[in-house]
Amino acid sequence: MSLMKAVGYRQPGAIDAPDSLIDLELPRPQAAGRDLLVQVQAVSVNPVDTKVRKGAPVTGDARVLGFDAVGVVVEVGPQVTLFKPGDEVWYAGAIDRPGSNAEFQLVDERIVALRPRSLSAADAAALPLTGITAWELLFDRLQVPLAGAGKPSTLLIVGAAGGVGSVLIQLARQLTGLTVVATASRPESRAWVSTLGAHHVIDHRQPMALQIAALGLPPVDQVISLTQTDQHFAQLVEILAPQGKLALIDDPDAIDVRLLKRKSLSLHWELMFTRSLYQTDDMQAQHDLLSELAKLVDQGAVRSTARRHLGKINAANLREAHRLQETGTVIGKIVLEGF
Numbered sequence: 001m002s003l004m005k006a007v008g009y010r011q012p013g014a015i016d017a018p019d020s021l022i023d024l025e026l027p028r029p030q031a032a033g034r035d036l037l038v039q040v041q042a043v044s045v046n047p048v049d050t051k052v053r054k055g056a057p058v059t060g061d062a063r064v065l066g067f068d069a070v071g072v073v074v075e076v077g078p079q080v081t082l083f084k085p086g087d088e089v090w091y092a093g094a095i096d097r098p099g100s101n102a103e104f105q106l107v108d109e110r111i112v113a114l115r116p117r118s119l120s121a122a123d124a125a126a127l128p129l130t131g132i133t134a135w136e137l138l139f140d141r142l143q144v145p146l147a148g149a150g151k152p153s154t155l156l157i158v159g160a161a162g163g164v165g166s167v168l169i170q171l172a173r174q175l176t177g178l179t180v181v182a183t184a185s186r187p188e189s190r191a192w193v194s195t196l197g198a199h200h201v202i203d204h205r206q207p208m209a210l211q212i213a214a215l216g217l218p219p220v221d222q223v224i225s226l227t228q229t230d231q232h233f234a235q236l237v238e239i240l241a242p243q244g245k246l247a248l249i250d251d252p253d254a255i256d257v258r259l260l261k262r263k264s265l266s267l268h269w270e271l272m273f274t275r276s277l278y279q280t281d282d283m284q285a286q287h288d289l290l291s292e293l294a295k296l297v298d299q300g301a302v303r304s305t306a307r308r309h310l311g312k313i314n315a316a317n318l319r320e321a322h323r324l325q326e327t328g329t330v331i332g333k334i335v336l337e338g339f
Contacts (some may be wrong), residue, residue, distance in 0.1 A: 004028045005339045006102035008064040012055050013196045015322045020053065023315045024062055028104050029076065035106045037075035038091075038116075042125040042337040043100045043313055044068040045321040046163060049163055051251075051296040052095070053322065065318075067093045068129045068333075070121040073338070074104070080289065082109045090290065091116035092129035094276035101313060103339050110283045111276050113290035116297035119304055125334035126306035127297070128290060130163040133249060134171050134270040135289045137164075141247050141268040142222050148175045152218035152274050154179040156239060158204055159227035161189035163333045164249060166196055168224060173197040174301045179217050183208065204228075209238050220244065227328075230255055240265055304309035307332035313339050 007022045013020055026126075026173045049065045057065065073087040083089065091112040093100055115124050138144045144155075155172055157165050160182035172180045182198035184190045185205045193201055202211040212220060219241035225232060230252035237259045240246060246260070247268040257267060267325040275283045296302040308324070313336045321334045 002028045004103040006062075006064050007066075007313065007318050008062040009053055009102065010058055010062050012053060012057060014054070015050070015319060015326060019324065021065075021315045021319050022062075024064070026062070026064070026102065028053065029098075029106045031077040031080075031106060033077045034079045035077045036073050036080060036089070036108050036109050036112060038069065038071040038089060038105050038107055038112075039074050040069050040071040040100050040105055040313070041105060042070045042121040042335060044125045044129075044163075044333045044335045045325050046129050046333075047325060048095070050130075050322050050325050064098045064102050066102070066105075067095075068125050068127075069093065069100035069105060069107075070115050070125045071105070076109075080109050083112065088115050089113065090124050090128050090294070092132055092223070092272060092286075094264065095273040096277055099241075101318060108276065109287070111286040111290075113287050113294055116294040117296045118300075120310055122335045122337040123304035123306045125335050125337075126163070126304050126307065127167065127293065127302075129246045129272060130167045130305065130333070131293045131302075132232065132286055133164045133270060134167040135293065136272055137168065137224055137247050137249070137268075138171055140285075141192045141270050142224075142245050144172075144176050144222065146175055150177055152177070152179070153221040154180045154181060154212075154217045154219065155209075155222045155224065156183070156212070156220050156236075157198075158208075158225040158229075158232055158236070159224075160184055160185045160193045160198065163305060163330075164227060165193070165226050165298060166332050167302070169193060169196040169198050170302045171296075174296060178222070181212065181215070181217070181220075186329075189331055204232065208235050209233070212239055223247070226250065228252075234259065237263070237265065305332040306335045308334045310334060310336050
């Protein structure tokens, strides 16, 4: 049996514990069914990595985290039709399978695409999970029309400087006719969302309705709340136009959805793992949208959101990446590369 390097944990817990993430040697898996075996070149770290590490129990010897990955297909299962060995791919994986913090990973071909050619592996690794999330928020959950097909309308993105917001701004600017208002509270995060194309930037630490009103924009028909939804919920209901839509991705404390009734507002939740978790009929939509995202990157319409490269994929560097992620102040994405 051949072994591979990996990073994982045996006990969920706080990142400052010395064994919060450890270097492992595990059996190299083999491809079956519709799976690809990918040799992982680069990964990025997402908030979900830290949430799982803190609380998800371990079955078996250890749990390997990591969702975003860029790598090379080395083996394909007998039912694979979309890829062949040697293909360079990117994907965000599945939450119920071993992750990308390993030299080799199995992943279903329906959630994988050929990676953009114009980026390095590390810069490309910043984009899959946040790209899928942003795409599904705009086009699957909120069903925003493509540019030229809708009436003048405003999108408010709360907490826009993180990974998902950084892609959302770009997709909304490139593919829709929406006026994009991003929230950011620090000078460096305000500058970042402006460079990505936000039409306006407001501060979510100050009353948002007043700031929006002062801009004199089209109706705010869509709000995407990426963080601290419970703290902002009443304000977002106030800001939204009648019959508007609110989408979120975080895990808020209890919110009073009865506040939505008077304006006939709708609430939309996005989890990019839903399609793979339930093997939905439209699971291959993630292959399709990642293929489109790669084209947009190669056309120069979407740029990488990688901001910090922490070096090799090992326990020490991943512990530092998790520690930084848990501060809640990361702009863009943290990436790691090679074993």
